[in-house]
Amino acid sequence: MSVGEIIGIGVSALAPLGAAGAFIWNKIEKRFGHIENQLEECETRERESLERRGVQLTVIELLWQEVKRLAPDAPILGRAKKLLDDLKEQNDEARR
Numbered sequence: 001m002s003v004g005e006i007i008g009i010g011v012s013a014l015a016p017l018g019a020a021g022a023f024i025w026n027k028i029e030k031r032f033g034h035i036e037n038q039l040e041e042c043e044t045r046e047r048e049s050l051e052r053r054g055v056q057l058t059v060i061e062l063l064w065q066e067v068k069r070l071a072p073d074a075p076i077l078g079r080a081k082k083l084l085d086d087l088k089e090q091n092d093e094a095r096r
Contacts, residue, residue, distance in 0.1 A: 053091055060084055 064084055068077055 050091070050095055053094075057084070057088055057091055060087075 061084060064077070064080055067074065067080075071077070
């Protein structure tokens, strides 16, 4: 066998491997693109959720203050304030 024949056989053998490698690489690249899109959607949902939660906490705080004004001695207000403060703290931690 001559050197030219050996090179020809080597090229013939490596060409399918290169095609297989390109196919696998394209699959991996497509999968990473899909994962990146899902991550972006998840981050958008999380950001929107945090914004909604902030608005809800503000509304709860305003309602709590009004109830406190109307019935300052109501026994349930202490527990409601504790739960509200806990929610605010959780919201602050989630935003970090």
